[in-house]
């Protein structure tokens with residue numbers, strides 16, 4: 001199964017992708033995580049992406065489609081993937097259609113996580129991640145069971161993203177509305193767009209996504 005989670009920064013794409021990965025054995029392909037790993041490793045892609053990400057703008061379509069195409073060819077993706085953060089422009093969506101056709105794969109569903117902009121800043125500025133396993137948390141909405149200890153791996157070190165400040169979030173929201181939201185009619189036209197209420201609680205959103213998953 002190939003699924004796209006589509007929504008603005010802070011809509012809950014990463015949170016729900018982790019749950020789908022754990023429950024259905026699909027692989028979460030987060031282009032944001034891949035770029036942050038490239039920045040940390042100091043690769044050529046990372047050097048190009050660093051300043052763009054800190055401004056809250058989008059990295060070039062060529063780089064992004066290349067990354068996803070290579071990743072889809074890896075053996076762990078054979079059972080299916082959740083695309084989290086890709087595609088983000090019409091050019092990326094068209095490139096995805098072409099690469100899936102070439103690889104003999106099919107896009108099964110696009111799930112839009114509908115949210116109001118005014119809650120997103122609170123969600124994003126309260127977010128943090130386990131430095132060891134990458135599990136995501138929130139200061140208010142998703143605390144670990146034992147304070148300061150990751151539920152998944154027992155790790156005690158956590159990190160916050162450098163682009164998770166109120167200023168950069170505004171640019172990321174503008175990029176979403178101008179460049180990514182036009183993908184909604186694109187996928188609606190293909191008859192594969194489903195919507196869930198991204199404003200609901202985390203468990204309710206999970207239940208809505210489960211109900212929206214196609215049976216294949």
Ligand code: AP5
Nearest residue numbers: 009010011012013014015031032059085123127138141202
């Ligand atoms: P990326 O890492 O993809 O960031 P984003 O799209 O801005 O999305 P976020 O990770 O901020 O939000 P999310 O929807 O995953 O929310 P989360 O689940 O964490 O991209 C970063 C940058 O990389 C981009 O700005 C761009 O520069 C570049 N980039 C990446 N892909 C690209 C591409 N394809 N093309 C070009 N450039 C690209 O939730 C947020 C918080 O809220 C968490 O703490 C969570 O616990 C909490 N939360 C989640 N759901 C709920 C809920 N229902 N109720 C209450 N709290 C909730």
Ligand code: ZN
Nearest residue numbers: 130133150153
């Ligand atoms: Zn952990």
